[in-house]
Amino acid sequence: MIASVCGRVSAVAPDSAIIEVGGVGLLVHCAPGTLASLRVGESTTLATALVVREDALTLFGFASADERALFELLQTATGVGPRLAQSVLAVHSPDAVRRAVATEDLGALTQVPGIGRKGAQRIVLELKDRLGPAGPYSAAMPGGGPASARGQVRDALIELGYPGREADEAVATLPVDLDEGDLGGALKLALRALDRRA
Numbered sequence: 421m422i423a424s425v426c427g428r429v430s431a432v433a434p435d436s437a438i439i440e441v442g443g444v445g446l447l448v449h450c451a452p453g454t455l456a457s458l459r460v461g462e463s464t465t466l467a468t469a470l471v472v473r474e475d476a477l478t479l480f481g482f483a484s485a486d487e488r489a490l491f492e493l494l495q496t497a498t499g500v501g502p503r504l505a506q507s508v509l510a511v512h513s514p515d516a517v518r519r520a521v522a523t524e525d526l527g528a529l530t531q532v533p534g535i536g537r538k539g540a541q542r543i544v545l546e547l548k549d550r551l552g553p554a555g556p557y558s559a560a561m562p563g564g565g566p567a568s569a570r571g572q573v574r575d576a577l578i579e580l581g582y583p584g585r586e587a588d589e590a591v592a593t594l595p596v597d598l599d600e601g602d603l604g605g606a607l608k609l610a611l612r613a614l615d616r617r618a
Contacts, residue, residue, distance in 0.1 A: 422479060426465040429458045437481070439464065448481035451510035457483065471502045480506060490514045490551070497546045499539055508532050518551050519576070522604040523611065548604060570594060573606050582614065590614050 425448065427441035437458050438445045448466060450458075458464055466481035467488040480502060482488040487509055494505035494517075508517060511532045520528035521544050529540035570591050577587035590610040 422468050422470045424465060424467050425479075425481070426463070428463050429460050432458050432460060439466070439481075446479060448479050449506065450481040451506055453510065454481060454483045454487075469502075478502065482509070484514075486514045490517060493547065493551060494543070496550075497543045499542060504532075504534050507534055519580070521548055521551050523580075523607060524548075569603055569606050572603055573610050576603075576607055577610060577614075586614060 425439050425441050425446055427439045427446075429437055430440050430445055431438040432455055434452075435455075436447055436449045437455060439448055440446075448468060450466070454466070466483070467485045468482070469480045469488050469492055471478045471480060480488075480491065482491065491502070491505045491509060494500050494508055495502060500508075508529075512520065512528065516528070519525070524544050526537055526540040526544070529535055529543060530537055535543070573594070574584075574587045574591045577590060578584060582590070587610075590613045593613040594606060594609055
């Protein structure tokens with residue numbers, strides 16, 4: 421697998437760029453956000469994934485290894501190929517995708533061209549336990565230890581735009597015997613509590 425490319429940008433098109441590596445121009449398909457950061461004549465490094473098909477070898481490029489990892493994982497969901505996986509990352513950041521899946525936010529997923537409600541439900545169902553936590557969920561307490569589930573849920577609510585006081589009140593409604601390993605479930609309970617207050 422070609423895990424990354426590092427070289428001079430020789431051309432940028434609407435959906436791809438040509439990166440010169442060792443005298444060879446590699447055509448790399450990228451999302452608009454990644455392409456916007458490239459400048460013709462300047463050097464760049466992109467994380468990449470090589471998709472092998474019977475009739476083609478296609479190289480996809482990403483601004484980070486995290487984007488590449490999510491691109492590859494998205495393709496394990498039924499009906500999601502490389503083009504659609506890249507479209508997801510063109511619309512949402514990796515953390516936004518993780519949050520949408522963790523909270524079953526079908527509306528966010530259907531913002532991606534090519535994903536309808538059923539496709540979004542499939543992605544949530546098949547990837548919910550595999551995508552890993554979004555940024556707020558992976559927060560660490562001072563000293564390097566992992567944050568408690570309650571603390572991580574509070575951080576996630578604040579990241580979603582809720583004031584600290586409301587986030588605290590929602591966390592206070594979580595059961596005493598909260599499953600520390602089920603952050604997605606804990607977040608759903610907290611969001612339901614906030615919905616009841618609205």
